[in-house]
Amino acid sequence: MEEKSKTYRDELAELQTKLQDPGVFSTPEYPKLAKRQSELENIVSIFDEITKLEGQQKEAKELAGGNDEMGELARAELEELGPKLEAAQGKLQELLTPKDPNNERNAIFEIRAAAGGDESSLFAAELYRMYTRYCETHGFKIELLDESPSEAGGFKEISFLVKGNEPYGTFKFEAGVHRVQRVPVTESQGRIHTSTTSVAVLPEAEESDIEIKPGDLRIDVYRSGGNGGQSVNTTDSAVRITHLPTGIVVTQQDEKSQIKNKDKAMGVLRSRLLQAKLEEEQKTMSEARNKLIGSGDRSEKIRTYNFPQDRITDHRIDYSRSNIPGAMSGQIDDLIEELHKAEHELLSSEN
Numbered sequence: 001m002e003e004k005s006k007t008y009r010d011e012l013a014e015l016q017t018k019l020q021d022p023g024v025f026s027t028p029e030y031p032k033l034a035k036r037q038s039e040l041e042n043i044v045s046i047f048d049e050i051t052k053l054e055g056q057q058k059e060a061k062e063l064a065g066g067n068d069e070m071g072e073l074a075r076a077e078l079e080e081l082g083p084k085l086e087a088a089q090g091k092l093q094e095l096l097t098p099k100d101p102n103n104e105r106n107a108i109f110e111i112r113a114a115a116g117g118d119e120s121s122l123f124a125a126e127l128y129r130m131y132t133r134y135c136e137t138h139g140f141k142i143e144l145l146d147e148s149p150s151e152a153g154g155f156k157e158i159s160f161l162v163k164g165n166e167p168y169g170t171f172k173f174e175a176g177v178h179r180v181q182r183v184p185v186t187e188s189q190g191r192i193h194t195s196t197t198s199v200a201v202l203p204e205a206e207e208s209d210i211e212i213k214p215g216d217l218r219i220d221v222y223r224s225g226g227n228g229g230q231s232v233n234t235t236d237s238a239v240r241i242t243h244l245p246t247g248i249v250v251t252q253q254d255e256k257s258q259i260k261n262k263d264k265a266m267g268v269l270r271s272r273l274l275q276a277k278l279e280e281e282q283k284t285m286s287e288a289r290n291k292l293i294g295s296g297d298r299s300e301k302i303r304t305y306n307f308p309q310d311r312i313t314d315h316r317i318d319y320s321r322s323n324i325p326g327a328m329s330g331q332i333d334d335l336i337e338e339l340h341k342a343e344h345e346l347l348s349s350e351n
Contacts, residue, residue, distance in 0.1 A: 004096075005047040012040040039095070046092045053085045097347045102278070103169025106204035108271050112157040113150065114177065116195025119184045121154030123305075124197045126328055127178060128158050131171075133330025140164035145264055146254050159268065161204065168203040173316075173339040175201040176302030183308070192308060196301065203278070205270035210277075212270065218242040221258055241265045248272050303335075317342045 015037050024030055060081060063074035111127055113120035135142050145159040162171065179196050187193065220240040238253035239261040250272070252265035303314045305324055312327055312335070313320045319338045323331070 001047075001050075005044070005051075008040055008043050008047070012037065012044055015040065043092070043095050046088055046095060050085065050088045050092065053081055053088060057081045057085060093348060094344070097344060100169060100172075102203040103166045103172075105168045107162040107167040107171050108145070108159065108202040108204055108268060109162065109171070109174075110157065110159045110200040110202070111155065112198045112200075113155065114196040114198050116180075116193065116197075118150065118152035118154070119180070119193055120195040120197050121150035121152055121156055122184075123154070123178070123180045123195060124156075124158065125154040127197060127199065128155065128160075130328050130330055130332065131162075131174070132160075134332055135162060135164070135330075137330055138164075138170075140167060140170075144254055145268065146252050168201070170336065171201050172203075173336070173343070174199055177300065179301045179304045181304065181306045181308070200275075202268075202271040202275045204267065205274040207270070210270045210273045212243070212266075212273070216244050218244060219262070237261055239265050241269055243269055243273070246273070246276070314339070 015033060018024060019033060019037060024033065057078065060074040060077045063070055064078055065071060066074075109131060111124045113124045116123075132142055134140075141163045143161040143163070145161055147158040148156040150156050164170075177196050177198050179194060181192055181194050183190055184193050218241070220242075221236045222238050222240065223236055237256055237258045238251065239258060240249065240251045241262070242249050248269060250265045250269045252261040252268070255261045255264065302316055303312065305312050305327075307324055310322045310324050311320055312322075312324060314335060317338055319335070321327075321334060327335070
């Protein structure tokens with residue numbers, strides 16, 4: 001532990017020296033350097049706390065053998081020091097566990113109706129409401145990117161951007177196929193139907209992340225067919241961008257401005273290309289970690305919402321809970337926390 005502590009202290013000292021140069025404040029790398037300094041200060045502080053607690057524990061053990069009042073006080077102190085030391089060591093383990101560098105990026109959700117027709121589109125709308133309500137109560141901001149309503153009142157597909165504190169890190173495990181089992185409102189004989197809706201969660205890419213050559217794009221403009229007022233529907237404001245090398249197609253029609261729609265579409269395209277790059281890198285990860293990180297295009301289900309039994313089951317971590325109405329109202333803290341706990345345990349065991 002002393003060797004680890006020295007490594008982090010040396011890095012912190014080197015970084016503090018670098019940040020003493022006034023010129024560094026105007027460089028693009030300053031925010032990252034400042035953040036790393038804060039991380040290192042936290043780590044070093046925990047190392048100091050552990051060293052202090054271990055010293056106190058050693059002294060108390062030396063005195064605990066006596067039958068006098070001092071020995072009694074020492075034994076009482078040992079009972080207090082044990083949990084404190086355990087908590088500090090756990091905190092250190094958490095700080096030293098490598099984090100996904102994409103966690104802080106904004107997240108792009110793409111929810112699509114899959115198998116089940118109208119019922120699937122209705123559930124897509126319910127998932128959208130579930131995520132928006134969770135975001136409202138947890139300080140995230142949502143920006144609608146595109147929507148394609150269904151005749152049943154749901155969504156064939158809907159995409160939106162989430163901003164806030166580590167949006168991608170919070171929601172990345174929501175990606176995959178969500179299965180719903182219930183009696184549809186259109187079912188006259190009371191039979192339970194099974195439908196699926198796919199969710200993709202993409203880290204928002206910056207222009208510097210992905211190089212896109214103009215010659216690799218085919219850009220089509222057309223009249224918007226969605227909601228949004230007269231000017232949206234009567235001008236060629238909608239944009240469809242096809243990335244020829246990969247065949248990825250992105251459409252955007254939510255804005256009245258063709259330029260704004262093109263900018264949004266390019267942002268989604270960059271994010272899809274970044275996601276494809278990350279998925280390629282994930283092939284080197286362990287099978288257990290790949291099981292957690294789903295993809296909206298994968299065929300396997302990640303979660304089932306069984307309405308007749310009032311049970312939600314996340315199949316990746318074998319976790320079940322009741323109260324589907326609460327979940328549909330955004331009360332999914334436990335699902336998100338259990339998935340992140342599983343990720344932390346995997347990362348700790350691999351490092």
